[in-house]
Amino acid sequence: MIPAAFDYYRPTKMDDVIALLKEHGDDARVMAGGHSLIPMMKLRMAEIPHLIDLQAIDGLNEIFIEDGQMTIGAMVTQHDLINHAGLEAAAPILREAALQIADPQVRYMGTVGGNVANGDPGNDMPGLMQCLDATFLLVGPDGERSVAARDFYEAAYMTAREDEEVLTSVSIPAPQGGYAYEKQKRKIGDYATAAAAVQIIKEDGKCTAASIAMTNLSDTPIYSVDAGAALVGTAVDAAALNAAKAAMLGDIDPTEDNRGPVAFKKHVAGVILARAIERAWSRA
Template identity: 55%
Template sequence: MIPGEFTYHRPSSVAEAVAILASHGDEARPLSGGHSLIPMMKLRMAAPEHLVDLAGIADLKGITEDSATITIGCMTTQHELIHSDLLAGKLPIIRETSLLIADPQIRYMGTLGGNVANGDPGNDMPGLMQCLNATYVLTGPDGDRDVAARDFYEAAYFTALAPEEILTSVKIPVPPAGHGYAYEKLKRKVGDYATAAAAVVLSMNAGTVASCSVALTNVADTPLYAADASAILTGSTLDEGTIARAVAAAEAITDPASDGRGPAEYRTKMAGIMMQRALARASGRAGA
């Protein structure tokens, strides 16, 4: 349970961090909160020769709003997300989700960037970011490039992030005022990864769903944006038959492993149930 030897770097700017990563290639890894990378290093599942600590870069923290977009720096902690008045007013589902991640000690140090960047299918924020149609800003030697959260995840622990890049911020379009939201997570105990989880964000207009977005967590080797389920629900009155069709469409895209959280068939059904619960709470909140 002791990591291998590595050289520790603590840059003070994004440019310095990117230069270190570029010079060492696959032998270097950025470090944010450390709750994903350090355990992997202890188990020798990851053995970077150079560790680039991003904690000294002030520009990577903070939450701002510009027009209809909220930007969150990658080193913003879960604790800071929970206590942000801006997010509480505009994107309350982020607070709701953050409160279900691990425990307070981890939330004090764990960051949004670390949660979304490493491609762990069990992390809660990647699916939520897909549900919110977020965009990740990736910074490398050639500057910034934007990648949609829905296009970022390729397989378990494999993403669109290049070795010399850092995920520096997350941009999220603000949902319409009065939107409904919910994140439902089934887990064995406090602090555990989800057996299955679902995020729903929707808006209503005179009893009809004007917009709807659904995403699932930890029921495949990547987070899942349930595009077909979202489309089925949009324009509906959330009648029983439509909900059943949408749940079936969401369950159809899952591919969970059988593990200590239950057999694959059970986890697929739990994804559907979490979606139903999230949908019921989100629709109840819409316009409230």
């Protein structure tokens, strides 16, 4: 469990980070909290000759809330997220989800940016960000660009981020209505067997909008447009729940692992989604 030798960089300016990425290309990676990258290096599943630590870059760990828009710096930790009163008021689902990630020790180090940028289908934040229709800000040699969370994920560990780009912040429009993040896991510290992020708007007893994303049930997070659509216009009754479940099951593609076979995962995904919708609806 000892990584191959690597050079360690701790630049203080983003320009220097970009320059290092340009110089070393594929051989360089940036590191935020390190909770995904370092274990992979220790297992020698990832060899990173040039490791660029982002801890010393100013301005990456700030949280802004203005004009109905939240901006969360890439180096904001899960712990920061949980303990930010403004975020809790503006988007309580963030706190509810972050509390279900690993344990306090991990959450002190694990960052929002690392969680969304790594492209690990087991991570909770990518699905959550899709549910919230977040936008990721990427900085590269040619300047900045934004990519919607719903367009960001291509396959396991494959994202729209180019090798020379760094994800610097996440912007989220303040969500409306009820919310829930429901996750089944085997134990503390585990990835989800199935997890669902739900935001739902209720007007006059009817659902007028619903956003649903699922975690660890495909090689990317799954934003299920059809599952959300199945709820719109209904009173979120049993029939609507079943329709949403059926739509979601059409979108996910789980694989068997130590958590269980595909049939089990699909069943649990349906149960977890229904529970998330019910809880979100009760809060809407």
